[in-house]
Amino acid sequence: MIVLGFDTSAAHCAAAIWKDGQTIEERREPMKRGQAERLMGLIEDVLSAQSIKWCDLDAIGVGIGPGNFTGIRICVSAARGLALGLGIPAIGVDRFDVIEANSVETGVPSVPATQDNLYIRQAGHDPKLVNRIEAENVGETLIFDAEGTNPAIAIAQIAASRISTQHPRPAPLYIKAADAAPARDAPPTILP
Template identity: 55%
Template sequence: MPSEPTILAFDTSAAHCAAALLRGGEIAVSKAESMTRGQAERLMPLLEEVLAEADCNWQDLDAIGVGVGPGNFTGIRISVSAARGLALGLAVPAVGVSGFEALADLAPDGEIPVIVAPRDQVYVQLPGSSPQLKSRDEAESLGPLFNCSEPASQASAIARIAAQRWATVQEPPAPLYIRPADAAPSRDVPPVLLDG
């Protein structure tokens, strides 16, 4: 195993599609695009662009890094399923990295990493505690907050963290959900099934 792995990392847990390639201990390429929908269609072409720009191909990868949330339910499912599929197809490990871990890698000392949630709320995880959903006011009472507004930087942080863990990863990545989905069951009456 190389001491400095080549890691392709990506994240679609918010209104963006972001990717970064770490090679030789440095971020070779990072890209991000803002989008409220369309991540499923854009993710694979974006990954191809990142690889091409770094003059790298799929077989050069030692591992996949992926942001597992919390955040947008559909976006998280897109990234995690893509990472698991790529890892299986390439026979490399996929490393899940939470948004809190990625933000902690970027946050200035003394600032608390938070992830924006709907309805003027934020996801927060204090050291030694479980992730929580809090109102922005509640979170601000804990101290200065840090939220990354640069998805390419977050994808780069995911790549760096995945590079530290890839050789010992045991389980495939899984989504990190803090709150239930906003989607409600259909109110339509299901059709009557006739026995034949």
């Protein structure tokens, strides 16, 4: 079984290939912008490094957030398009699951957000956005992504473990509303 995993939900563009129980290729490029332009090239690089063709893939794992709104939309739409075109499943994996998979500690998986806030997911609860003080008072250790870890590796592994189960199409995991809002000004009058 060959699973491609990728993620652009944070300041990186990452991809990995999981084949028959192990990661055989992975790349992670730090970047704050440009993931849309780089993602497909990075995936091609990872595939060609192992002489794997698109038609060899059995599934796609994709990071669904939480994280950067634009980055999440980039990778989810790419995964859905590729899955549709290749006729294979696309499986969404959230960052909380990635953090838990990569951590040696147990605790509350936490993702940094803007304005000194954190996204957290306590066991048995829905994810939520809290300020850092609230997060530190949950009574459990907060666990984060390890610096420089490639999330695509865990995404591919987790997707591979879920391949035989029913799962919805990947969709962005948005915990808070977008910061952007429609203009409050009245629309201009169109003259004939």
